């Protein structure tokens with residue numbers, strides 16, 4: 001066996017493990033008031049479950065959040081604890097938050113993490129989704145209606161329609177990617193190593 005190929009395989013395997021091992025929270029904001037907010041109007045908290053379990057029994061929905069429409073007052077401090085019910089990566093990403101444009105909770109597998117942001121001072125409909133490949137299309141979409149909102153965000157299951165493409169279509173088109181699959185265990189890593197070596201050997205032949 002070619003030793004260089006073995007090293008390459010091991011490095012690939014280590015990288016995969018590292019990339020799937022940590023939760024992250026991006027653009028949390030607990031004290032920077034959006035324009036027009038004199039103070040925090042109210043503190044609201046939610047615990048939201050996301051993944052395949054909340055989608056059970058929903059036609060055409062493979063992944064979703066157990067609550068998909070939230071109504072919050074202007075200038076409210078919103079704290080969300082996101083619970084991932086699956087052994088694969090999911091996100092709770094709120095678009096339109098101040099000051100960075102979005103706030104993200106990402107979990108590589110089962111577990112939970114919490115983020116806080118402050119709602120704008122004027123009516124807005126903020127879109128929430130999971131940005132992992134195809135998850136939004138499979139139903140992982142929600143909305144925050146701030147001060148009554150500005151209408152429903154499109155394609156929120158049970159609120160404003162079904163996702164445009166269901167899981168059967170996605171699978172038929174072969175669109176599932178590495179991000180979609182469970183985090184690799186030892187068996188998957190060995191398979192990856194084997195594949196790397198096989199590719200290398202074929203290249204040498």
Ligand SMILES: [Cu+2]
Pocket residue numbers: 063089090091130131132135140
């Ligand atoms: Cu997801």
